[in-house]
Amino acid sequence: MGPGMTLAPHSYPEVPLAEKLRLFNEVKADPRFKDYLYGCYECGICVAACPSARFYDFSPRKITQALAREDVELVYEQINDDIWNCSQCFSCLRCPRGNNPGGLITIMREVAIRNGLRSAKEALQGYSRVIYKVMSTGTQVSPDMLQFDAFPDWGPSVREESENLQLWRRALPPETMHTTSMSWRVADRTLVELYLIWHSAGVMGMIEEVDPGLAMILADLMAEKLEEYGLSV
Ligand code: SF4
Ligand code: SF4
Structure with a gap:
């Protein structure tokens, strides 16, 4: 165990700490990791820029901090829950510390998928x-596939868009981008x-x-x- 790794009780008590540590180390071993994480000022700029933070109980700051502090328990929780709320838009790249919270989440998602975690399958x-x-x-995806039921995590605007698809199609000038068969x-x-x-x-x-x-x-x-x-x- 390195400095900062906590033994505080968290969710998933049935999962051995060794397993959580194994996944944490897999995230850390990714070659992109050191380019995506430089510590955190806790300034919250990434949260202010993050669209998912507006709709969910989700914070790119917390993801970055948990990784920077090597909080193995919290990172395991996030791999199973939080990371699936990210829309991978990378608005958080404006971090003044040079972090890439969205990129860190990409790595965590890949680890979750590679290890066949139930949360990944469900998400x-x-x-x-x-x-x-x-x-x-x-x-x-082309506009004719945009249905609210299929993309509930894209936020409430999807409902409005799917209910007004005809209007959106008229707003998109190139004919070829309207349907899956043509785009x-x-x-x-x-x-x-x-x-x-x-x-x-x-x-x-x-x-x-x-x-x-x-x-x-x-x-x-x-x-x-x-x-x-x-x-x-
Ligand atoms: S990439 Fe994810 S964490 Fe970053 S701003 Fe977009 S939704 Fe938020
Ligand atoms: S913008 Fe960067 S430094 Fe500020 S809270 Fe987010 S990750 Fe931390």
Whole structure:
């Protein structure tokens, strides 16, 4: 145990401290970690800039502080709860200390997914359709997919937008960006490159941890596409 690591009672008493420490060390061992954390002034600028902090009991300051203080128990709590409230917008990059709270959360999420934590599976349950869409087409959500029930954590504005989609579509000038069938067509060659990157970066392994069924569907899809180019993984 290093300085700052606490033994104070926290949530998840059934999880051994050694397991919490293992996950904490996995977060810390990430090569990005030392570029994302330089200590914390507790100024709250990241909280003021954070959209998720307005809608949830969530604070990028607390995440940064817990990691800086090496509070293993609190970090474990955050890996299981808080981090899933972040929308990864990176408005917190304006931190005067040079921290990247959103980036730290990215690392924590990846650790949660790689280790198959129940919280990660639950948090990502509603996103299978989006993941499938992104990975099978190489593109992202288009306006016609924006439904409040599917994205409750995007805040109350999604309800207003989904109820006024026709208006929003008229406000978006390029015709091609209106629907999933027409938007952002990605060249096959680019898709193949993306598959290879996702595979090499361990993304497929992470998806398998949270949704084995989806991982199987994607693996078949990618194998077929790679075969067309005489490739395999
Ligand atoms: S990246 Fe996350 S923590 Fe940072 S401002 Fe956006 S929602 Fe908040
Ligand atoms: S903006 Fe930076 S220094 Fe200020 S509270 Fe947030 S993480 Fe800490």
